[in-house]
Amino acid sequence: PDSIVYTDNFKAYHALDVSEFKHYRMNHTQFLADKYNPIKEMENFWNQAKRHLRIFKDIPKEYFYLFLKECEGRFNVGNPKMLLKDLKKLLREL
Numbered sequence: 001p002d003s004i005v006y007t008d009n010f011k012a013y014h015a016l017d018v019s020e021f022k023h024y025r026m027n028h029t030q031f032l033a034d035k036y037n038p039i040k041e042m043e044n045f046w047n048q049a050k051r052h053l054r055i056f057k058d059i060p061k062e063y064f065y066l067f068l069k070e071c072e073g074r075f076n077v078g079n080p081k082m083l084l085k086d087l088k089k090l091l092r093e094l
Contacts, residue, residue, distance in 0.1 A: 006039060045075050 003021040007013040016023045049071040077083050
């Protein structure tokens with residue numbers, strides 16, 4: 001009941017309106033012009049996470065969140081080369 005779901009305007013999602021959680025619809029055409037588009041950000045994250053998680057077989061349910069956290073870190077920080085570059089930049093600024 002405390003969940004919030006964001007979807008686009010696809011008709012199949014109208015069934016979510018009878019549930020107990022909050023359901024917000026976003027018009028893709030309206031948000032495509034915006035600089036920040038949360039739906040596209042989530043789609044991008046899930047694409048990257050699914051690609052990364054494919055290499056692991058049968059992740060135990062109790063540890064899945066840890067694997068997902070690793071994907072989150074990779075998504076937010078980038079690859080190790082980018083991280084090293086950013087850290088060197090920060091050290092020069094100190």
